[in-house]
Amino acid sequence: MDTELTARTVSIDLLIEFDETSNLDFSPANELEPRERAQVREYVQNILRRRSYLDFIIGEFSSITVDEMKPELKNILRLALYEMLFMGGTPDYAAINEGVEIAKLSMGSKAGDLVNAILRNIQRDIDKLPKPAFKDRTKLVATTFSHPEWMVKRWVKRFGEREAFKLMQANNQRPSYYVRVNNLRTKTKNFKLRMDKLDIEYKESDWLPGYFKVESVAPFISKDLLRKGICLVQDIAAGFAPTILEPEPGETIYDLCAAPGTKSIVMSDMMNGEGTIIAVDINPKRLEMLAQSAMDYQAENIKIRQDDARDLNLKLADGVLLDAPCTGTGVLSKRADLRWKRTEEELENSVKLQEELLEESANHVKRGGRLVYSTCSIEPEENWEQVQKFLDKYDNFELEPLDEFLPEEVLTEDGLAYQTFPHIHGCDGHFGVRLKRVK
Numbered sequence: 001m002d003t004e005l006t007a008r009t010v011s012i013d014l015l016i017e018f019d020e021t022s023n024l025d026f027s028p029a030n031e032l033e034p035r036e037r038a039q040v041r042e043y044v045q046n047i048l049r050r051r052s053y054l055d056f057i058i059g060e061f062s063s064i065t066v067d068e069m070k071p072e073l074k075n076i077l078r079l080a081l082y083e084m085l086f087m088g089g090t091p092d093y094a095a096i097n098e099g100v101e102i103a104k105l106s107m108g109s110k111a112g113d114l115v116n117a118i119l120r121n122i123q124r125d126i127d128k129l130p131k132p133a134f135k136d137r138t139k140l141v142a143t144t145f146s147h148p149e150w151m152v153k154r155w156v157k158r159f160g161e162r163e164a165f166k167l168m169q170a171n172n173q174r175p176s177y178y179v180r181v182n183n184l185r186t187k188t189k190n191f192k193l194r195m196d197k198l199d200i201e202y203k204e205s206d207w208l209p210g211y212f213k214v215e216s217v218a219p220f221i222s223k224d225l226l227r228k229g230i231c232l233v234q235d236i237a238a239g240f241a242p243t244i245l246e247p248e249p250g251e252t253i254y255d256l257c258a259a260p261g262t263k264s265i266v267m268s269d270m271m272n273g274e275g276t277i278i279a280v281d282i283n284p285k286r287l288e289m290l291a292q293s294a295m296d297y298q299a300e301n302i303k304i305r306q307d308d309a310r311d312l313n314l315k316l317a318d319g320v321l322l323d324a325p326c327t328g329t330g331v332l333s334k335r336a337d338l339r340w341k342r343t344e345e346e347l348e349n350s351v352k353l354q355e356e357l358l359e360e361s362a363n364h365v366k367r368g369g370r371l372v373y374s375t376c377s378i379e380p381e382e383n384w385e386q387v388q389k390f391l392d393k394y395d396n397f398e399l400e401p402l403d404e405f406l407p408e409e410v411l412t413e414d415g416l417a418y419q420t421f422p423h424i425h426g427c428d429g430h431f432g433v434r435l436k437r438v439k
């Protein structure tokens with residue numbers, strides 16, 4: 001878009017790019033001031049969280065369908081409408097004027113007039129907006145909660161409507177964040193003092209030591225606490241996998257899908273930097289992030305290796321973490337883009353890749369050693385069914401109970417896996433098990 005760079009114009013550009021390529025790259029926002037940069041993330045994620053509903057309303061007040069609109073027009077309208085309906089603090093007239101100006105500058109005066117007409121009509125009816133009323137129940141639910149129809153279908157079938165609605169509502173909320181103290185750089189006591197001094201509000205978790213629930217990660221970025229390696233941003237449920245692997249100082253640990261590396265960093269901390277973590281990933285760009293983090297966090301026992309984890313030549317390890325690539329349906333509140341990116345076919349591909357990775361990971365565990373399989377998915381095929389398939393095929397691994405590591409409320413009934421859901425546990429949806437090699 002050929003207009004002045006602001007949080008609004010950059011967000012519209014990112015949304016257009018996402019529509020065209022399914023790729024969400026926030027780097028163009030780096031040219032903005034930190035506050036505006038954060039605003040871009042808010043706009044983009046919030047609009048993606050409500051995309052189907054916004055499109056429905058726009059369609060109701062426009063003579064052409066949303067699908068027929070040019071990407072620029074569609075996304076200018078989405079952003080302005082999001083501001084009018086969901087963003088307190090921006091008066092409707094300001095949202096409309098901004099939308100009209102951007103449309104005029106980027107697409108010409110006719111487009112400006114069209115944006116003006118559609119948004120003013122919506123504003124006139126803002127207290128009695130139409131509700132989606134499709135006969136097709138899946139389409140109705142998908143539009144109301146802004147999730148793709150295939151997800152709605154499978155979740156309603158699995159959980160029933162009431163529960164599925166709660167899950168989708170949770171996915172549409174602004175997520176909560178956790179930060180974890182890095183004991184390689186500081187102590188929990190000092191970290192708390194530092195947050196107090198900076199007037200950062202936090203709630204210390206009683207699920208795992210060192211995790212703090214915070215409203216926003218912005219102060220940790222602006223005060224350089226992440227770059228200085230004092231703490232890292234990691235959902236508490238993402239901390240469960242390293243916790244149940246229980247890496248000890250001096251051990252050899254493989255992290256086989258490691259990048260961008262938050263779990264490797266936590267394991268390095270748990271090992272007090274002693275012993276070796278071999279962090280493998282297939283993606284060189286993501287490994288660059290891991291390398292930077294390892295330096296920032298002084299996680300000196302991490303050795304990085306770019307490789308396909310299905311084809312590794314490594315000796316046996318005390319512990320192996322396979323934090324497998326997955327659909328990410330447990331993290332749709334933080335990664336709203338994923339709901340529009342993922343397809344049912346991808347789920348099938350993901351299951352196949354996980355199966356191959358799990359079998360290969362198992363080959364690197366020494367007798368008596370541990371293998372942790374984890375995902376940030378809530379789909380049974382990627383989780384429990386994957387583990388069951390593995391156990392049916394290999395009798396040299398056994399599941400171990402997790403109650404000594406994690407609170408009961410995040411465990412399955414038999415205590416052999418953890419599975420969290422955003423609407424139940426107030427954190428991301430993660431799954432994991434610990435397998436012991438018995439022969």
Ligand SMILES: C[S@@+](CC[C@H](N)C(=O)[O-])C[C@H]1O[C@@H](n2cnc3c(N)ncnc32)[C@H](O)[C@@H]1O
Pocket residue numbers: 256257258259260261262263264280281282283286307308309310323324325326
């Ligand atoms: C869920 S992410 C890992 C997140 C990481 N454990 C963390 O905590 O930061 C999955 C990773 O698997 C990697 N991956 C996918 N296929 C792979 C393969 N065949 N071999 C190794 N890594 C692979 C992806 O590049 C991605 O970084």
